[in-house]
Amino acid sequence: MMASNTARISNDDLAAELNAWLDAHWDDERRCEKGTDRLEVGSWLGRLLDAGYSVPTWSPQWFGREYDSRQARVIDDILKARKVFGRSQDRYNLGAVTVYRLGSEQLKSALLREMLTGAHSCLLYSEPNAGSDLAGVRTKAEWVAGPDGGEYIITGRKVWTSNAKGATYGMLLARTDWDVPKHSGITFFLFPMQQAGVDIRPINQITGESEFNEIFINEARVPARNIVGELNGGWKVLQTALAYERLIMGEGATERQGKVKSKVPPLVELAQRHGKLGDAVLRQKLAQAIAYRQLNALNMKRAKAEIIANGSSSIMSLGKLAMSRIQHGEARIAAEILGPASLFDGSDFKDSADMNFDSAKAYMNSIGGGSDQIQRNIISERILGLPREIEVDRNMPFREVKSG
Ligand SMILES: Cc1cc2nc3c(=O)[nH]c(=O)nc-3n(C[C@H](O)[C@H](O)[C@H](O)COP(=O)(O)OP(=O)(O)OC[C@H]3O[C@@H](n4cnc5c(N)ncnc54)[C@H](O)[C@@H]3O)c2cc1C
Secondary structure, three states: OOOOOOOOOOHHHHHHHHHHHHHHHOOOOOOOOOOOOHHHHHHHHHHHHHOOOOOOOOOHHHOOOOOOHHHHHHHHHHHHHOOOOOOOHHHHOHHHHHHHHHOOHHHHHHHHHHHHOOOOEEEEOOEOOEOOOHHHOOOEEEEEOOHHHOEEEEEEEEOOOOOOOOOOEEEEEEEOOOOOEHHHOEEEEEEEOOOOOEEEEEOOOOOOOOOOEEEEEEEEEEEHHHEEOOOOOHHHHHHHHHHHHHHHHHOOOOOOOOOOOOOOOHHHHHHHHOOOOOOHHHHHHHHHHHHHHHHHHHHHHHHHHHHHHHOOOOHHHHHHHHHHHHHHHHHHHHHHHHHHHHHOOOOOOHHHHHHHHHHHHHHHHHHOOOOHHHHHHHHHHHHOOOOOOOOOOOOOEHHHOOOO
């Protein structure tokens, strides 16, 4: 843990300090590729963490420097430019952020370091009959007595779980009380994935990939001390975890891997390459696309300030929805620029292949982390103050709720 609070350092001094530290500890030719030894990765992440560069906005007690977002950006820009892995975990490591924000001191002591040095977590929220309506989860958690608060026996089924293979922890939503209304009987656990009773089955996608999994959990165990937040208080924890997920998606973290960002927006470059920049109608569409991105960036700043102050923010939904619209819209403009050539695919037709990839990937943002329709519901109810959607089962004991 960092002992000193260096929050007053100027941006220039901070950049010089970090570059000097990297010169001493980092090889700019180094890459973290698939297959890089886990221990080696963990040891590097540990050094970065102890130097205070992994989670700079967190408190010194928990590996941070209490930096503001501008100072964090200075660090992020340098780490990104020098291709250092393990950067900005206070933004991108959902599991660790959730534990930091809402976990007990005991849980932070037990797990934070592990979670920040390579133990990755997956999200065990969705179930076959509980996706948009996560408050309807039916995975059950039954308490049994034992030392240190006892443990819970978990039985149920989860679906669409990304990155489950190799995950150390699952951020698990399970029902601990069936006699109260649906939102009030859920608990949020950090569930150890590597144990008997956890069966991870990949779902084969039409693309040939299998990013998702179905998880069958049969009497697996989680210590009571791994509860995040309060027993039966999982709904509140979930709201914060989802807000962070939406923040990441709202910032456009779903961009094509390896896409190089230049000062000229990629769509403009595409239009230039294909000799379409003279087209007045297209220019208007390009200007609108760029304006949407700028507007969304400003909105995300507003959301971030709110989440830092209040722990949660409904404005995240606006950002996530906007990014979904932006990605679908930009893919349409790209198709228009390419014309009939957009039907080609493969390595000989890079622009078309990228456009096809972006069109398909846009659906990830409009479904994962809560669909566009659900974001619209949240915006209408929590931001615009419109009447709540009718929910007949909202106040009845969950045991009496009918399920198909
Ligand atoms: C790329 C990706 C990654 C994902 N990763 C994970 C993961 O790691 N862990 C995890 O737990 N889940 C994950 N999911 C699942 C995702 O969270 C769910 O797919 C999503 O919440 C929708 O739930 P559902 O698929 O059950 O659809 P349903 O809830 O059945 O919804 C079907 C349709 O009805 C609409 N709808 C439902 N209720 C309402 C309503 N009240 N008002 C208006 N429209 C409504 C929805 O918008 C949708 O169009 C992932 C999904 C994707 C696409």
